[in-house]
Amino acid sequence: MQPNDVAVNIPEVIQQIPLNYYLIFSTALFVIGIIGVLTRRNAIIIFMSIELMLNAVNTLLIAFSSYRSDPTGQVFVFFIMAVAAAEVSVGLAIIVMIYRNIRTIDVGVLNKLKW
Amino acid sequence: MSPHLLCILIPLLPLLGFVVNGLGFRKVPTSLVGIVGLAGPVLAFLCVCLLWGNFHAGNDAVIKTTLFDWISVGEMHINFSFQIDQLTMLMLGIVTGIGSLIHLYSIGYMNHDEGYGKFMAFLNLFLFFMLLLVLGSNFVIMFIGWEGVGLCSYLLIGFWNTNTSYNNAARKAFVMNRIGDLGFLLGIFTIMTTFGSVEYTDVFEQVVGMDVNAPVILTITLLLFVGAMGKSAQIPLFTWLPDAMAGPTPVSALIHAATMVTAGIYMVVRANVLFSMAPLTLDIIGGIAIATALLAASIGLLQNDIKKVLAYSTVSQLGYMFLGLGAAAYTAGMFHVITHAFFKALLFLGAGSVIHAMSNEQDIRNMGGLRKSLPITYWTFLVGTIAIAGIPPFAGFFSKDEILAHVYEHSKVLWALGLLGSAMTSFYMFRLLFLTFFGEFRGTDEQKHHLHESPLSMTLPLLVLAVLSVVGGFMNVPEVLGGHSVLAEFMSPLFDQARQANPALFEANALDHGTELMLMSISAGVAIVMAVVAYVMYVRNAAVPAPDSQVRSLPQQVVYGKYYIDDFYDRLIVRPVRGLGDAFYSLGEFVIDAVVGGVAWSVRSSAGVFRRAQSGSIGLYVLLMVLSITLFIALRFFNWKVFN
């Protein structure tokens, strides 16, 4: 295989950026999501932070998959997206249900069950 | 009947009684409850007799009968099987025989109680577990019986649990027994991992070839002994037994005197091969045993509750049994188990009869002169007292003497201490007898009016046990008195493996007959002297222990003609002993309470922390989760191992 062919076939990012950087990038995104879960009280925003975590995972999987030319990683991402969609529908239904009952979705108020 | 069938029937019969009385509680008519409850143990006793015949016909060969393949743990298979040998036969005899008598007694004692059927059911269940304990051919079955009897004891102590102190007593018994069970269970697991089996025969065979005092054997025996300490009320786990007297008296007699508490001794004798291989453990047992015997006896000197005196006496006698085991005198220990079962059951049942007559009065300061109104109780109680005091030729004399003789071979200091204990035993037992049955009646008029001898169902067991207490000692009369040591010969095959494994332990210099006779006469003499002292004090001088609240002043005593001997006794004996006893007792209580309280405190405070973490706030939950993830990663990944 000629070096030229390689340059044509392989995406430039893969040639230039070490895989490690994707790992670091995804981890950063993941932890930002975690911090979001920790700091917010609005149930919807907490939920969105969780989506952020899932997307970090997606990015990581796609990076691994692309660098290794292994499609299974990307298939997994496909599943994660599908599952996330299902989860969102249920999650929002729960949030709406709670809003109906107590007119707020502040998780700080929901601490009647304890000890 | 085949031994196989008999083995199944023996535990099954009490279990049937439990099922009928338990499931049919409040439905079975009262008259039938007693019959059903009694039928189990009595039939089981008959089966034991038949089994004994079988066993004897087979030249005392060990009978092993496997009922079914029980459970497999990894590569190990545990069978549900029974093992019949000399030890099992003896225990079976005691458990079913005395069990039957006490069931009979309970019919008279409890039939007015609201929970009569429940009581009989529990008693039957207890018997079932006790039989399982002694019949099993491996440690797991023994453990199941062990836990089961603990459970029944817990239920029966708290039987009248309207009273909170009863409940506390039950809980205390429970906690202490649990500590013991922990040791036992760990011992079993160590046995499993070491020998790959829990079957007695397999384990003991493998032990024979090992080194004496090998660390693993020491570990196992110490763990097992912790179990025995809990069940058989040795220091520091002994205070539950006196408190357990909160239960109905037949329970005290059956569980807390005759059978369950001797399970610890049974276990040591059963595992004698293991213990013989660990002389160090035996020394520890001996030390703890003598301390327990003396401490309990000294406390017993000053108790005024009739059942408490007997309870401390039980603890003290259990100490003697372990003392014998500590000197590797397994036969002597078992012998004392048997005779003690006779006379202690007798004493408890007698005490029950007194309490019954006195309308639930238990304080001996309010009794006195009962000998006329309760003649049968009095005479049988007298027999029991003589037996426990060790006055020849009653049962206690032979068994206690045998222990003391073996201890003498082992260590003269221990023997002297043992003798001191036996002197105390004689004193407090006669004190109890005299205060209860002699002198003037000190109770209320109402009680006096109510005094009556107990019904036949209660006196009959008393009489039978009295006879046994008189003749029980003759099963093992030492040669020096012209006997044959029948029991020793009978039990001898049990210890073959132990002798083979550690011959040095059994090579003690046998006493010559002269020394032996001397020892006997000393201990008998001491017992008689103490009985006389008690007579002088409590019958001639009619001393009555002061009520707890009242402090006697000297002038008062002079005015009321209390003789100087009383004062002398008070100053020179009562006060120091009471002080010592109190000190010991409170020390024991303190240590135990500190441990129990400390555990409770740490449980409570950690529960407080845990509960505070469970604040209901999602934010905190997630924060704690992330924090723990961070900690796990920090601790697991950031050490030299990973980054080298």
Add this chain to the structure above:
Amino acid sequence: MTFQTYDCLQMLPIILLSLSGIALLFLGFQKSRALLLPATLLFLVIAFVANFLDWGKTYMYFRDMLLVNNLAMIFTGVVLLSTFMVVSLSGSLADDEDAQPAEYYAILLFSLVGAIMMIGFENLIMLFVGVEILSVAMYILTGSDKRNLRSNEAALKYFLMGAFATGILLFGIALLYGATGSFVLSGIGNYAHSATNAGGSMLLFYVGMFMLLIGMLFKVSAAPFHFWTPDVYDGAPSLFTAYMSTVVKTAGFAALLRILSVSFSGVYDFWWVAMAVVTVLTLLIGNITAVYQASFKRMMAYSSISHAGYLLIGLVGLSQASKPAIAFYSLAYSLSTIAAFGVLMLVARNRPLNAAVFGDQTTLARTDEHYDAFNGLARKNPLLGFVMAVSMLSLAGIPLTAGFWGKFMVFSAAADRGAVWLLVVAVLMSAVGIYYYFRVVIAMYFREGQTDTIRVAPFYRIVLIAATVLTLALGLLPNLFQGLI
């Protein structure tokens, strides 16, 4: 890609459960609710039978996706049996105006598909999808008591924390994929074996493993990832609490067992200490906090945490013996837990709680689930008392009940590994456990209380009796069950 006929045949339980779930949804269109319960039970029985059709064989389905062997069938059987019992305790749903039994039953059956996927997964994608099916179903069922604020709160808590844990789980899977290039369990296991031998740096693998395990430990409510458990179990309707604490836990442990024994057994030295720490924490927190509960239901929640601890002991002492041990334990635990919840539901139903206790109307807790509700129960209802007593004894691990052998087997698995200190903690904690389990027994048998005779539907009664008899039978003859494995 060719489908062989046997591929479809042996997937029978999954197919049957999915179809019957759909069928139930259609049955729900009918006015009458009378048919729902028998139909669900019938479906479950059929699935149960179908599950054991291939007894003794081992299959790997659909290109290394799902493994079916005896162990998986046992776990599936336990899960199906538990569901059968839970469903048969749900008779009162038919009379409840607010309830939507058709949906509940359908979701239960669907969630079982998730459980079966977790039990037999060979590919991590199956684990992920299975976990999600089960979790999403549980979020919904937790919140199914829509007007009850406790149920609402529980659902939101469960959902948010569950989704968070899923994120962690996925991150772990991604890292594992990055390290090993595979989602297949055996592939990951091969990597672990060869990389350990080669001595290369396995940091990525280890972090991935940690995250994956943490995600799974969350699902089985092991401390310190247990926080959701008490609140969610407490707030959810009792019926679904019973389901969660048995089926979800069994499936979770089956999955953990599978992944630890197939993929991570090669790096046992790396994870066992951490796992042991988690175990000890779980035992301590579960048992000690349970002591101080006033509500029976909440106590059962902590009790379920503590049982997760005992099951974890079996995992820490990972060996051939832990497989039957965990299966047996799950069965014993499920039987007693469901029986206990069965009695609780009967008792609580007869004691509606005053709304004023909880203040505003939306916080309406419908029933009283405190210990006091059991006072004097055995007097008028000897059967219920007996059932409850046996389940408590079994949960406490008293000999001659199934629970004892569960503990015994799990402990001896750990003893073989020499983890004696773990055993000391476990045995001590089981002593603590006896304390709070006996509180109920004492309340039922020794306390005075004004309970009436509770009417028990015949089928309900049969299920309770069957659970009790099975508990005792397994306690007497544990080999009955063990011989199967």
Add this chain to the structure above:
Amino acid sequence: MNQFNTFLASFKNLTTAGYLFYGLGLITLISAISVVTAKNPIHSVLALIFTFFCLTGHYMLLNAQFLAIVNIIVYAGAIMVLFLFAIMFLNLKEEDEEAKTNVTKMAAVIVGGVLMVLLLSIFNYAPVGTYNPASFDAKTGLVERLGIVLYSDYILPFELASILFLVAMVGAVMLGKREAGDPHF
């Protein structure tokens, strides 16, 4: 320092795609942070949508074209619209939530930060390998290749995911449905 120097050296040799990676990465992280910090929920949603678009850009760079499209359709399209819908529906406004106390926020940020530092320092040491020029297949992320894998090896989970959707559908309807007597919002 050495690491940094090699980093700088490589930085100079980048082509457009390489610079795009850094640029996009930076923007992604910034918008992700603003998701978490935005006071107004609607701003959060918008920032999240923007984050998703950035991530789609990353997927394109990695030649994962199918997922890039799916990401737009499913995430930015469906999921985020659902979020937006819910927020509008519930009429959540700015400052609707009381801020958590500063202590907990600080604790959260510290714990999160420590976790990030730990993970990053581990991953810094972790060898992840790199692409193999010999066996590289640029068509990995195309719909053709993914379709084959999805419908052969992964057919079972694919089918079973439908169960998940059924559950979610039934559940969402069941929970979200307005009962008689419930407020209309």
